[in-house]
Amino acid sequence: MQEDESYEIFPLGDQALTVCWGNRLSDAANREVGKGVARFNQAPFPGMRELVPAYTSLTIYYDPLYIRQHLAPAKTAYTYVCEQVKRILNQPVQITTASSRLIRIPVCYDPQLVPDQEHLLTYTGVRTEELIQWHTERTYRVYMMGFLPGFAYMGEVDERIRMPRKKQPVPAAAGSVGIAGIQTGIYPLASPGGWNIIGLTPVRLFDKNRKDPCLLSAGDSVQFFPIDKYEFAHY
């Protein structure tokens, strides 16, 4: 079997392992992760429990007891899973259109509704109109999900409106749209967090009563469009 030098595999405890394509965020590395997900979904190995894609890594959870009892009594489940992972990562992959859906999300940037926006305007020296233009101009890639149910880490944000994460977490309402460094994200639930809030969306990123409770998935493309406070109120 040919060993791919572009990734590293390491255990994450005794029920999961992580495949890592380096520690530098790039669209290319993140697309490798997406291809990995597609490969495992296309041909899962027995004993595989779930996949957790991140920026440049993919974690695979497995059931060590099942593997030991049914598949690999003579070696560790970890060794067995490593072999499976290397085999599957060598397989050709078909990226389906589902992995590149475009989702448009309305955002109200009215400073009356989002007083916190002031901090970012002061820090970056831009005006609300510019913030709206530069935040909505780009199509973002969902690099990964985490932090809260349905929370998407997206990037890259235009450098003119970047601002580092706050040092101390502060409470933010559900639907708050924020910026942290090169990333933008939306709070699916009310929660403390360090993102600089610039807008509010009326869309529910997380709803436990929906069949699929989370709106977004890793690999999605997202574009924001501005709405005013009246549209927000009547959305």
Added chain:
Amino acid sequence: MHIIKAGILDSIQDGGRYGYQERGINPSGAMDRYALQEANVLLGNDPGEAGIELHFPASVIRFTQPLVLALTGADFGPRINDTPVPLRQCIVVNEGDVLHFSRLNKGARAYLSVKDGFGLEKWLGSMSTHLRASAGGYHGRRLQKGDLLPLNTKRDYGALVQEDSFTVLPWKAPDKEGLTSSEIHVLKGHEWDRLTTEGKTRFREQEFTISRQADRMGYRLEGEALASIPADELLSSAVSFGTIQLLPDGKLIVLMADHQTTGGYPRPGHVITADHGKLAQKQPGEKLYFRLTEMTFAEELLYLQEQALRRLQQECLTNWAKYG
């Protein structure tokens, strides 16, 4: 089952909700999975059935119908109608019997399971309460005074009661040794080598104390700070139940059942799954130390636990067969 007085944090939990971490939905589930499975196995239930995870001071519960229950995990001095009842045995109770917990003797989390389980709907394949998302379990929240928990009870267990009051069935699960042991086995994490030589020694040899900031999300540990080698900030990636994170101040936090799905702190180690229950039974102020181990040992210990559970299951199913 009627909650007549609320505990501080009692919730419905099962083996956890898997398959949704990729969307940021963490698994939740019982902190001491083995204890919960043990309660279910005693009752002849599927080991993965949901039960109530209790913290002390725990709920006071009045039974509204005859049923069979089992209590495992922490010893909170359980009493029915003010008479002490044993842990790790099946107890048949009658309508009107009242269960309360008198004192914290040992451990941190007790489990109460009922024969045939609770009649609650699953959310995303699991009954575990996801407190953050207010979903799963009983209305997505901890149990409160006045709650009436629906049961799945399949037959009239009142016939098993031999006297006027509750009856303890004869078979039992062995007392788990090591519940109070302070030795926690750890596999090296990917960022182990970010610790300095001195940091590694401290990790291995220091006695840590569980701080007041210890809950279902994680345990912050008190101890001398661990020095690390300056390195690039990590990009966030998956973390798991048992992952030990090194915070910027050199302190450690061990992630528990309600951990976030991803994190960006260095991970010097991971507590092996077989020791999760031991850790889950520790209270703030208790001491622990880490012993490094290998994958072979971690898997073997988990396998031995599973074998013990299977043996107990066989024995209990044989006993239940006698009750038709």
